Amino acid sequence: MSSESVNPSSQSVAAGVAIAVVSSFVNGSTFVLQKKGILRAKKRGDSYLLDGVWWSGTLSSEYCALLWHAIKF
16 A cells, blocks of 8 residues: 555545535435425324425435436446
8 A cells, every 4th residue: 555645636625525515405405394394294184295395305316316327347
């Protein structure tokens, strides 16, 4: 193992921070949409599976996961 330290460039650090911020926003947004859908369905007395807000949160979460796996490989 080399004793040289690896110093990332400022561009790669900025890209990493930007990706972290965007992924946190997306993850939080999908959670909020799912929770809103569950609460709306509970208020109506329906199943959350019939609520469009819940589906939008769930599908956007799955879409982002698929996108991540496509980019990763």
